Amino acid sequence: MTKKGEWADNPEALTSQSRGGVITIERLVELGVPRKTCYDRCAPGQPWRLVLPGVLVLQSGPPTRWQLVQAALLYARGHAIVTGAEACRRHGLRNLPPDDRSVRLLIPHARTRADSDFVVIERTKRFPDPLWRDDIPLAPVVRAVLDTCRCLGTHDSIAALVSEAVQRAKVRPDALLEELGRGSNRGTALTRKVLLKVAEGARSVAEMDAMSVWRRTKLAEPLWNFDLLDRDGNYIARPDGWFDEVGLAWEIDSFDYHFDREGYARTLARNARYAAAGVPFVQTTPSRLRSEPVLVAAELVAAHLAASLRPRPPVQALRRSEGAP
Numbered sequence: 001m002t003k004k005g006e007w008a009d010n011p012e013a014l015t016s017q018s019r020g021g022v023i024t025i026e027r028l029v030e031l032g033v034p035r036k037t038c039y040d041r042c043a044p045g046q047p048w049r050l051v052l053p054g055v056l057v058l059q060s061g062p063p064t065r066w067q068l069v070q071a072a073l074l075y076a077r078g079h080a081i082v083t084g085a086e087a088c089r090r091h092g093l094r095n096l097p098p099d100d101r102s103v104r105l106l107i108p109h110a111r112t113r114a115d116s117d118f119v120v121i122e123r124t125k126r127f128p129d130p131l132w133r134d135d136i137p138l139a140p141v142v143r144a145v146l147d148t149c150r151c152l153g154t155h156d157s158i159a160a161l162v163s164e165a166v167q168r169a170k171v172r173p174d175a176l177l178e179e180l181g182r183g184s185n186r187g188t189a190l191t192r193k194v195l196l197k198v199a200e201g202a203r204s205v206a207e208m209d210a211m212s213v214w215r216r217t218k219l220a221e222p223l224w225n226f227d228l229l230d231r232d233g234n235y236i237a238r239p240d241g242w243f244d245e246v247g248l249a250w251e252i253d254s255f256d257y258h259f260d261r262e263g264y265a266r267t268l269a270r271n272a273r274y275a276a277a278g279v280p281f282v283q284t285t286p287s288r289l290r291s292e293p294v295l296v297a298a299e300l301v302a303a304h305l306a307a308s309l310r311p312r313p314p315v316q317a318l319r320r321s322e323g324a325p
Helices: 013-014 026-028 035-040 065-074 083-091 141-149 154-166 172-181 191-201 205-217 261-277 285-289 293-308
Strands: 022-024 048-053 054-057 081-084 103-108 120-124 131-133 134-140 227-229 235-237 239-244 249-252 281-284 316-318
Touching: 022 026, 022 065, 022 293, 026 035, 026 054, 048 081, 065 081, 065 103, 065 120, 065 134, 081 083, 081 141, 083 103, 083 120, 083 141, 103 141, 134 141, 141 154, 141 172, 141 191, 154 172, 154 191, 172 191, 191 205, 205 235, 205 249, 205 285, 205 293, 235 261, 281 285, 281 293
Parallel strands: 081 134, 103 120, 249 281
Antiparallel strands: 022 054, 048 054, 081 103, 131 134, 227 235, 227 316, 239 249
């Protein structure tokens, strides 16, 4: 323990006892810094900064995001892990509200701690084992995603995050549904609706809209996101929807994704492979799925009828995990 007054001559001793410069006032008192001095040194123009009740950073400049998360964990005083949007970011997800800078923490249900400033405390009876990233305990990605979804207010924002979790983080839709079933039903209606569509095969908001349009057609359900291979086993494409009985592909082509220089080239190459394999296809932009759902449904029915009047192309459809990369 540093003797009273020694901390001023050896400030590195305080830093070594902190979490990257983040430390509680209680710990500083234990190290010999008078409580009043702690607060005095956090006044404007002084060298420290108070970031949460009882928690400060040993610097006058703005804390980093990592320091704020550490401050939140110290404020929780004990067993706590990060969940919600902050955990999702640290798991590598990006479809999150840009203005949500809160740090949401899970603590065991038997404990109590109030929210403060940017810290949101949630007591839980199902406290998960943390995953550590950059010295921060995070809720598993499945839990973090669902905790975030409960705070999102629209179908599209939930769908964007869930779709990214499935595609980028390789989260299984059934794992999300299972976790949703184990937790509280509070604020889960929209999330449940989205997850059911994802479980059906949708990978994006546009594909969820495509499913809604398909239901207008009364056609048999297509295979969603299956790989198409030609008679020699060569990869053709992965259409958003595939009407296997007539051999018709349905592509939801976003201008943002498909029509920059590289995207346009990929789309042309894909269409050439369709033509070489004799596969008819329909291309629809995501905006038309919402602005003209009746017209798009009619186009799909007409294309399906035309495909049924010609021999089915000699291709096979395989689930994504079985087909070509």
